[in-house]
Amino acid sequence: MLDTQTDVRAALDRISSTVLAGGRITTADAATLWEHAADDELKRLARAVRARYHAPGRATYMVMRIINYTNVCVAQCDYCAFYVLPNQPGGYVLTRDDVFAKIDELLAAGGDLVGFNGGFNPKLPLHYYADLFAAVRERYGDRVEFYALTIAEFMYLADRANLSHAQAAERLREAGVHWITGGGSEILTEDFRRRHAKFKYTVAEYFQAQRAIVDNGMRTTATMVIGFDETLEERLEHLQRTRDFQDGCLESGSPGLFSFLCWTYKPYGTTLGGGEITPREYWRHMALSRIFLDNVKHFRTSVLTQNEEAFRALEYGADDFDLPIEDEVTQKAGARVDLDLDRLLAIPRALGYTVEYRHAERPPALAAA
DSSP states (O other): OOOSHHHHHHHHHHHHHHHHTTOOOOHHHHHHHHHHOOHHHHHHHHHHHHTTTSOTTEEEEEEEEEEOOBOBOSOOOTTOSSOBOTTSTTOOBOOHHHHHHHHHHHHHTTOOEEEEOOOOOTTOOHHHHHHHHHHHHHHHGGGOEEEEEEHHHHHHHHHHTTOOHHHHHHHHHHTTOOEEEOTTOSSOOHHHHHHHOTTSOOHHHHHHHHHHHHHTTOBEEEEEEEOSSOOHHHHHHHHHHHHHHHHHHHHTTOOOEEEEEEEEOOOTTOSSOOOOOOHHHHHHHHHHHHHHOTTOOEEEEEHHHHGGGGGGGGGGTOOEEEEESOOHHHHHTTOOOOOOHHHHHHHHHHTTOEEEEOOOOOOGGGTTO
C-alpha cells in the first residue's frame, strides 16, 4: 500500500523506468498505474511499448463483417441481448446463399474479412460448420479471409461431436479454416463466469482449446470485454492469464496470439442491464493493457462499441482497428454501425495518423496449403 504522495511518485517513477528500459511490469505495478497514473503518463508508457512493434503515427485497419449465422443459443449469458433459446419464436439459421450474399456485400464495400459468430446451437452439428467453411473457401479463395467461430463456439462443437480439441481443430483446418478468434472470453476469471455465464466453459478449458488451435497451425487472437461489474483485480487476472498463455506459445516456437482486441459491454436489452463505461476509462484500460501485454504485437481498438471515440485509443497504444459493416450481436445490445467509412477514416487522419489497409494474412503453417 502506498501511504503518501511521495510513495506514489516513487512507485510510478520505478514502473516508468522499468517499462522504458524494456522490462515487464507486475499486476501490482499495473494496479498502481491504474489507480495513480495520469492519462498522459499512461499514454507515454503505452506508446513506448507500441513503438517496439510499430512506427509512430501509423495505424492499420480492415473493413469487415460479422455474420451471425444463427441466433439460437443455450449458453444463456446474462450480458447478451441476441440469443433465442431452441424452439422459441424468432430463431433462425442462415442458408448458404444468405451467407454468400452477405460476403458479396462486404466485397462490394471494399472489405475482405468475415467473422462468423452465432453461439451454442444444439441443432447444428460440426459438419454443418465444416461444410459451410469449405464452401466459403471454395467460392472465394483468397479474396476473403474469415474468422471461423470463437473459442467458446469451437469448444461447444468439439464437445457435441465427442472430439478432443485437437481433433476438432484438425477437422476445421481440413475445411479451410485458418483463424479461430479469442471471442467468448469476456473476462477470464472463474468468478466472472459463475456470475454471468455459468453454462460456458472454465478459464482453464478455454486456454486448453486455444492452445490446441495454435498447435494445429491455425491463428488466434486475444479478446477482452470490459464494463460489466468486473473488478480491477479481475481485469488484471485476465491480462495476466493472457500474457502467460502468450509466453507459453512463444517459448514453444509458436507465434501464438496475433492481436489483442478490447471492446466495451453494451447493456441495452440484456438481462444484466446496467450502464456503459466512459470513453476515458476505455482509453486508460487500452493503455494499461498495452503496457502489460508486452508480448502481443497488435492492439486493436473497437470502433464497433466506441464509434468515433475508438480512434483516441491510438494515442493510448493501439495500432489497428476494423470498420464493421454489421454485427447483430452487439447491435442488438445497442451498438451503432456507421457505414460512412470515409468519414470514419478521416478521424484518425485528423489525429495525425497515416492509416493503411491491412489484409488478414494466412498463417505461416498454412501458407503453402
